[in-house]
Amino acid sequence: MSLRAKLLASYLAVVSLALAVAGAYAVRQIEKRYTRTYAASLETQARIIAEAVRPHLARTQDYAWVEQVAKAYEWRKGAYVGVRDPSGTKPHLGPSQPPPPPEVLQARQGQVATAERWDEWAREVRIFAAAPVWDGGRLLGIVHVSAPRLWVERQLQQIWWAFLVAGALALGAATFLGLRISRSITRPLRELEAGAQAISRGEYGRQVPVDRGDEVGRLAQAFNRMAQQLAQTIERIRAERNQLEAVLASLRDAVVAVGPRGELLLCNRAAAEMLGVPQDAIGRPLREVLDLPQLLSLLDAAAAGREQSEELRLPGGRVAEVTCSPIRGDGNPAGAVAVVRDVTDLRRSERLRRELVANVSHELRTPLTSIKGFVETLLAGALRDEDNSRRFLEIIEAETNRLTKLVDDLLELSRLESKGVTFRMQPVDLGELCAQVAARHQPRAEAAGVRLEWQAEPGVVATADPDRVEQVLTNLLDNALKFTPEGGRIRVSVRQEAQEAVVVVEDTGRGIPPDDLPHVFERFYRADRSRTRSSGGSGLGLAIAKHLVEMQGGRISATSTPGHGSVFAFWLPSAREPVPAPSEPSTGSQDPRTA
Ligand SMILES: Nc1ncnc2c1ncn2[C@@H]1O[C@H](COP(=O)(O)OP(=O)(O)O)[C@@H](O)[C@H]1O
Ligand SMILES: [Mg+2]
Incomplete structure (x- = not known):
């Protein structure tokens, strides 16, 4: 059941209850008052008739006849007028009469009285009134009148109907008002709901209209503040994530992170290039997308808490150095991250350096061995042989020149490689x-x-x-x-x-x-x-x-x-734009000079 229906139902329930209680009470009161007024009018009727029959009773004791006269005063069909003697009975009806009813007994005491009861003769509830007929201080008789209670009830029924119609009108008006009130309460709530749904669809920062100062209006204000905050927070997180992604993307090292169940959490561009991990594989188990058992087992070991570094052979003959470390989220193991650095070039330049040392040593050794040999020969006695000494010394000089050239070239090359040379362009x-x-x-x-x-x-x-x-x-x-x-x-x-x-x-x-x-x-x-x-x-x-x-x-x-x-x-x-082609054939305007 919607809030609006609930509001409306409870509103109508309250209104109808109030109407019912007030109506019942009012009708009850009216009924009482009306019955009393009706009884009073019967009393008056009895009194008037008593006054009218007094002269007749003063003259005659014939109650049957006087009653006949009094009956002329029956004001409506169904009303009854009777005359009794001072004892309260009707002498013409003989001895086997029922005892006089209480209002008649009261009238014998000299008062006008009324009563309401079931009347066996008319077979209905009737209202009775009795009035004494006085002449001086003497009681001449009693006038007894009655009318059906039904007449009162008929009147009351009309009042009931009026009440029902009034109640229905009131209820209709209440429904109309209730609808408007409940709508005015639920409309902002609906807007809030729409706003919340928009946010859940990703429209962060969606605002709802605030046009009231009550609790609902304050709720809307709070909602708007919350939405704004949410938008800012999401924006900040997004910016941070973009930054992190940009940093990761610009890394030359491959970075691969896996979660506690071995699912791929993160992988940067270098990882895609170096290891062939597809970048849309996030969330999938890494072993499905990566065919490097060595790296996978290192990640497993790291996820179990053992940080490890190893050299890794990559497909295509490249060499990488990988370091796997556990990821700890709130102290619990939450996976592992691998940083893979391509060291192929590094290894190659290390190898080249080793080779260079070996080469240089080798190149130096040859002339040195030759020089040493000739010097030893000279010392061993060849010095005395003038011709040979000269030849040997010339060889030694040539070898020394070769050594000097070699060392000069090496120095030149090393200066060039260390960029220690300035060019005057x-x-x-x-x-x-x-x-x-x-x-x-x-x-x-x-x-x-x-x-x-x-x-x-x-x-x-x-x-x-x-x-x-x-x-x-x-x-x-x-x-x-x-x-x-x-x-x-x-x-x-x-x-x-x-x-x-x-x-x-x-x-x-x-x-x-x-x-x-x-x-x-x-x-x-x-x-x-x-x-x-x-x-x-x-x-x-x-x-x-x-x-x-x-x-x-x-x-x-x-x-x-x-x-x-x-x-x-x-x-x-070139220092300048190419010269436009000359009109002569361009085989060279300068004749080749020959040796
Ligand atoms: N014009 C050329 N004709 C034939 N081979 C050459 C020529 N220039 C260079 N080379 C080859 O390249 C090698 C390297 O040359 P270079 O670096 O100048 O060393 P070097 O002249 O000291 O031997 C030479 O040893 C030679 O085998
Ligand atoms: Mg050369």
């Missing part, structure tokens, strides 16, 4: 620079019987450090000369390519095997060790060149056809 005319460097190598090329030529598009200007570009070019030319046999040809060219300036060094030397090609820019890497060792190279030249080019914002590449030659090229950012 400026516009560099690459054509000019290449011409200078090539010209400087000319004597060596001539000595080796190799043709060295160079060629440049005009106005190719790069933003670079000229000393460093020279260093790179020297390294490439050095290699080309080293690996190109007599009769070969080396060609340096400079050209513009979109936003970049390119320098290409081509040779017709022995080339680089395809297996070695991807590694030539690595430290200490030498294709065909036995032959290059003799050429005195350290295997650091190209590594240094690559660093230098990249640190100037460029890149370097090598291509080769084994047996036919190699092509090394490096690109540097």
